[in-house]
Amino acid sequence: MGVINTGPRATNVYFICAFAAIGGALFGFDISSMSGVLGTMAYKEYFGYPVSYRQGAITASMPAGSLVGSLFSSFLADRYSRKVALQIACVLWILGSILMTAAQNVPMLCIGRVICGLCVGIASSVVPIYQSEIAPKEIRGRVVSLQQWAITWGILIQFFIQFGAAQVGGGPNDPNQPTSAFRIPWGVQMVPAFILLVGLFFFPYSPRWLASKDRWDEALHVLADLHGKGDCNHPKVLAQYQEIEQALRVEREQTTTSWGALVQPRMLKRVALGMSIQMWSQLCGMNIMMYYIVYIMATAKIASPLATASIQYVINVVMTLPAIIFIDKWGRRYSLILGSFGMMTWLFISGALQQYYGQPNTDDVKTPDTSDITWVVLNNKPVSSAIVACSYLFVATFATTWGPVSWTYPSEIFPSKVRAKAVALSTASNWFWNMVLAFAVPPLLWNISYKMYYIFAAFNAAAFVHMTLMAPETKGYTLEEMDEVFDSGLPAWKRLKKTSRLEELERAIEAGQVKVAVPTREPPPHPAAPTSAPRLTVEHPTPERTTGAPTL
Structure with missing residues (x-):
């Protein structure tokens, strides 16, 4: 057990989770x-x-690094804590951004993007874990969704920085435009990582991570700061503390290693679901819309591709907000199902419009904006406007459904013993498909153009069926109750009806049916000295006196 940190420390759950979401902004x-x-x-x-393929390789270098970073994240998060893992990620982002800014050739640019990718892989795995372990169940979906909102803000801010930097010299079409057009935005992106790196020194460790390291006094004090206004004897604090202690005790009684537990049948189903959700979040086509939106808008030949694309980024930010507000009310399951159906619809319509009203981009119709694409819609403003509208509706659908849920769901469905590793595998799935698509889409756009939309529409149709059959609702349950949700034997479309153990224990403590006395003791002489969990003393208002951890 480590010595309790008595220095200044953030205690508001919303503020802590929102600040940690800066890691999502890096994504x-x-x-x-x-x-x-x-x-x-x-x-x-x-x-x-x-x-x-050359542009595909440049773009794919960052998700390739992110794939490695996400796989390595579980080691950092379990060994050094969720907080320290995020700080390591920030250092990597700053180093990678320096190399990108100073890039003299394609290999140097790719190396910088790989190092930045290591950061994004770690952060995208660890931020949702940290948020879900900090937040109470009533607002867990909302605060973990802040990760997605931060992603949309990062996309928007960086795009407008680049949009402004693109005007240096004679503008984006100037053959003699200075390299500051791309060096400025790549240099500025270091700022949020520096802010997160320094700010995290004043943030608490995850109470569940502290408990897993037998730092029980610290875990109790963090819970008190987060949920009891500093009162270690608050009923909600004691109930959450006991819930964590009981779950960890059960996990430690199992002889299977955390990696071995991932392949056990009861857990493998959850691992496959978490990885699938992250896979579908890529195969739905959203990040392709973000990476190569200027190509898509150039295909429609309506207004400036950069200006038209900027509206899409604003929609992405604005439409994520309703999901943050209501995700803990309308739940995760229907967001996944309806989101897949909606995105499938917009992609099929967009592909059909381009197929029937478009034409090859031959030399006699090419312009500077469309020199890098092979298919355009000419002289048909209604159709071009409809294509752009479908793109906007696609983004709005993703932002209100899959965007926040694809990060919330995998972070909450695994038990503490395997959470970091299972979420790392889920996020690695995201980055594997991100890397594949970043590399494959430029040649797809070049070679099959509008048919690419049909491919991603089909992926959304498959996701619709998969989520309908396999994704149970998880809202309203504590992290420690997820075993009951997934082991109940009920089909995914039937919700497990149960009372919350946490709420029952909290009510019992408030009613005086269970009296809890937390023992006070001096910290050990050395931070590394091993200790056992401080057992809570329970006093029942009966002639007999019982001691031990409170149970229901």
Whole structure:
């Protein structure tokens, strides 16, 4: 058990989770780090006009690093804590951004993007875990959804930074445009990582991580700060403390290792579900809309591709807000089902419009904005407007459904013993498919154009069926109650009806039916000294006196 930190420390759950979500903003900066510079002559001239597989390799280098980072995240999160893992990620982001900003050639750019990717892989795995372990069940979905909102803000902010930087020199179409058009936005993206790195020193460790390391006094004090206004004897604090202690005790009685537990049949189903949700969040086509939106808007040939794309980024930010507010009311399951159906619809319509009203982009119709694409819609403003509208509706659908839920759901369905590793695998699935698509989409756009929309529409149809059959509702349950939800034997479309153990224990403490006395003791002489969990003394108002951890 470590010595309790008595220095200044944030205690408001919303503020803690919102600040941690800056790690999600780095993900957003990643998504938008290429889209705003793809259309500038400075980028094209300096890096040799990368298109198709060459551009795919540049874009895919960051998700490749993120795949490695997400797999490594569980080691950092379990060994050094969720908080320290995020600080390590920030250092990697700053180093990678320095290399990107100073890039002299494509290999140096790719190395910088890989290092930044390591950060994003770690942060995208650890931030939802940290948020879900900090927050009470009543607002868990809301605060974990802040991760997605931060992603959308990162996308928007970086895009507008790039949009402004693209105007240096003679503008994005100037053949002699200076390299500051892409170096400025890649340098500025270091700022949020520095803010997160320094700010986390004043934030608490996850109480569940502290408990897993037998730092029970610290865990109790963090719970008191978060949920009892500093009162360690608050009924809600004692009830949550006991819930965590009981769950950890059961896990430690099992002889299976945490990695071995992942492949046991009862857990493998959850691991597969978490990985599938992250896979579908990529195969739905959303990040492709973000990475290569300037190509898509250029295909429609309506207004400036950069200006038209910027509206999509604003929609992404604004439409995520309703999901944050209502996710703990309308739940996760229906968001996944309805979101897949909606995205499938918009992609099928957009693909059909481009198929029947578009034409090959031959040399006699090419313009500077459309030189990198092979299919355009010419002289048909209603159809072009409909294509752009479908893109906007697609983004709005994702932002209100899959965007926040794809991060919330995997972070809450696993028990403490395997949570970091299982979420790491789920996030690794996200980054594997992100990497594949980042590399594959440029040649897809180049070679099959509108048919790509049909492919992603089919993926959404598959996700619709999968979520309908396999994704149970998880709202309203504590992290420690997820075993009952998934082991109940009920089909996914039937909700488990049960009373909350946590609420029952809290009511019993408030009613005086269970009296809890927390023992006070001095911290051990050395932070590494092992201790056992401080057992809570329970006094029942009966002639017999019982001691031990409170149970229901």
